[in-house]
Amino acid sequence: MTEEKSVAERGGVRRDAGDAPDDGTLGLRERKKRLTRQRISAEATSLFLERGFDEVAVAEVARAAGVSTMTVFNYFPRKEDLLLDRIPEAVELVVGAVRGRGAEESPLAALRRLALELLTRRHPLGGLGEGFERFFRTVLAAPSLRARAREAAGEIEAALAGALAEAAGGDPARPDRDARLAAAMIVAAWRTLYVEVVTRQLEGDPVEEVAVEHEAVIRHTFDVLARALPDGGPERS
Amino acid sequence: MTEEKSVAERGGVRRDAGDAPDDGTLGLRERKKRLTRQRISAEATSLFLERGFDEVAVAEVARAAGVSTMTVFNYFPRKEDLLLDRIPEAVELVVGAVRGRGAEESPLAALRRLALELLTRRHPLGGLGEGFERFFRTVLAAPSLRARAREAAGEIEAALAGALAEAAGGDPARPDRDARLAAAMIVAAWRTLYVEVVTRQLEGDPVEEVAVEHEAVIRHTFDVLARALPDGGPERS
DNA sequence: CTAAAAATTTGTTTCCGCTACAATTTTTCG
DNA sequence: CGAAAAATTGTAGCGGAAACAAATTTTTAG
Numbered sequence: 001m002t003e004e005k006s007v008a009e010r011g012g013v014r015r016d017a018g019d020a021p022d023d024g025t026l027g028l029r030e031r032k033k034r035l036t037r038q039r040i041s042a043e044a045t046s047l048f049l050e051r052g053f054d055e056v057a058v059a060e061v062a063r064a065a066g067v068s069t070m071t072v073f074n075y076f077p078r079k080e081d082l083l084l085d086r087i088p089e090a091v092e093l094v095v096g097a098v099r100g101r102g103a104e105e106s107p108l109a110a111l112r113r114l115a116l117e118l119l120t121r122r123h124p125l126g127g128l129g130e131g132f133e134r135f136f137r138t139v140l141a142a143p144s145l146r147a148r149a150r151e152a153a154g155e156i157e158a159a160l161a162g163a164l165a166e167a168a169g170g171d172p173a174r175p176d177r178d179a180r181l182a183a184a185m186i187v188a189a190w191r192t193l194y195v196e197v198v199t200r201q202l203e204g205d206p207v208e209e210v211a212v213e214h215e216a217v218i219r220h221t222f223d224v225l226a227r228a229l230p231d232g233g234p235e236r237s
Numbered sequence: 238m239t240e241e242k243s244v245a246e247r248g249g250v251r252r253d254a255g256d257a258p259d260d261g262t263l264g265l266r267e268r269k270k271r272l273t274r275q276r277i278s279a280e281a282t283s284l285f286l287e288r289g290f291d292e293v294a295v296a297e298v299a300r301a302a303g304v305s306t307m308t309v310f311n312y313f314p315r316k317e318d319l320l321l322d323r324i325p326e327a328v329e330l331v332v333g334a335v336r337g338r339g340a341e342e343s344p345l346a347a348l349r350r351l352a353l354e355l356l357t358r359r360h361p362l363g364g365l366g367e368g369f370e371r372f373f374r375t376v377l378a379a380p381s382l383r384a385r386a387r388e389a390a391g392e393i394e395a396a397l398a399g400a401l402a403e404a405a406g407g408d409p410a411r412p413d414r415d416a417r418l419a420a421a422m423i424v425a426a427w428r429t430l431y432v433e434v435v436t437r438q439l440e441g442d443p444v445e446e447v448a449v450e451h452e453a454v455i456r457h458t459f460d461v462l463a464r465a466l467p468d469g470g471p472e473r474s
Numbered sequence: 475c476t477a478a479a480a481a482t483t484t485g486t487t488t489c490c491g492c493t494a495c496a497a498t499t500t501t502t503c504g
Numbered sequence: 505c506g507a508a509a510a511a512t513t514g515t516a517g518c519g520g521a522a523a524c525a526a527a528t529t530t531t532t533a534g
Contacts, residue, residue, distance in 0.1 A: 032511095067513095069513095070513065
């Protein structure tokens with residue numbers, strides 16, 4: 001306990017050893033962690049896309065990355081997260097679109113804009129782009145990956161419900177029924193969009209052609225949502 | 238009224254290949270199989286509700302049912318199905334409601350009727366009834382059971398999409414985009430209804446009170462859906 | 475009734491995801 | 505440097521799930 005005193009005498013809040021110094025540079029530990037994580041993820045993705053998710057054991061990934069099995073689970077809680085590592089980004093995109101929407105823009109309008117933007121930018125989370133086929137095929141071929149993707153949709157839905165509740169002036173931590181219903185319907189509609197654009201690519205339709213037609217599909221789908229949610233989100237309290 | 242009955246009572250008698258003669262009598266083998274299945278399911282449910290899903294191994298269930306572990310997996314493909322054994326029934330209820338709807342009734346109207354009927358009958362698949370608390374608590378406490386429930390929603394969605402496509406004069410095996418979108422939104426909305434009624438019970442609200450208020454919530458939710466799907470389903474081709 | 479055929483159950487083995495624990499190494503920072 | 509914190513590792517083990525052949529039971533044909 002004498003240690004605590006000395007900490008206090010230094011007059012500063014002690015930062016965790018792994019954190020970055022205040023000047024923005026990363027400590028050695030943090031840098032190595034990022035590299036290790038990157039290496040594990042890259043080796044895993046490569047192996048999975050090459051041989052299939054269920055045909056590669058976590059131990060193999062660990063060996064390929066020059067690390068122990070336990071370390072793999074230290075970075076990625078579940079095997080599925082080795083491949084589906086952009087779920088947090090998807091959550092942030094959706095929540096960010098609602099939070100950072102224009103002054104006169106409804107949440108639904110902001111989400112429509114995000115969907116169109118992901119499409120035109122060929123963003124992986126938009127589902128359309130060159131060279132995604134093998135990834136999608138790998139995911140669809142493995143039941144556990146499909147399950148994880150479904151679970152991710154649930155996470156997005158929960159986060160969106162919070163954001164919608166906040167937009168309506170409520171508590172993001174306890175979204176009301178309107179917010180939950182709106183979030184569920186929006187995510188459900190968005191998921192059908194995603195599945196369709198992925199399916200078309202896997203059927204061999206050229207990306208440019210899909211892009212043109214899918215824009216209209218996105219607009220139509222959000223029009224359907226807009227009918228259900230006239231205010232573009234839950235009612236303002 | 239006759240419709241209501243037929244909608245809810247469309248129970249499936251499942252018959253596998255190699256079943257007993259068509260006269261309705263069951264062979265000895267089939268009878269024993271049913272008993273064994275019943276025994277396994279009953280023992281499993283009892284053990285899970287008592288001690289929690291993750292705290293009971295399949296081997297224990299097998300021992301309690303006087304059967305080998307492999308036999309358990311022979312009847313129930315996954316451990317989760319030991320507890321969530323009414324998923325096929327849920328699919329049949331939803332599909333049956335659409336298929337068996339009245340001549341002038343839209344698919345959405347038929348589903349609304351089904352939802353209200355499950356509520357008033359205190360049907361387990363409606364989520365409201367006396368003595369379901371422990372079951373719901375057990376499901377919510379186990380991540381794998383929650384995942385299985387999510388997966389079940391996906392199965393219902395796929396089946397509903399087929400039924401809606403069929404109702405619109407299309408091929409049930411290849412539902413068009415409108416049918417898929419409608420099914421996704423309907424199931425999403427229905428799921429929020431289910432979660433809400435379960436949550437309220439777990440919070441201790443008396444069943445009768447929840448029942449009265451939840452009827453209004455169901456009507457409101459289906460009104461929202463009806464705005465999104467003006468024809469009560471995908472457009473008729 | 476008997477015997478062959480079919481279906482079901484079983485034991486055993488094996489693999490893999492994942493967790494717990496304790497020990498060890500590495501990094502940080504005074 | 506030296507102590508504390510954090511990260512990594514090995515070992516061990518649990519439990520779900522699949523594969524396989526062997527054994528048992530039920531059905532069915534003669």
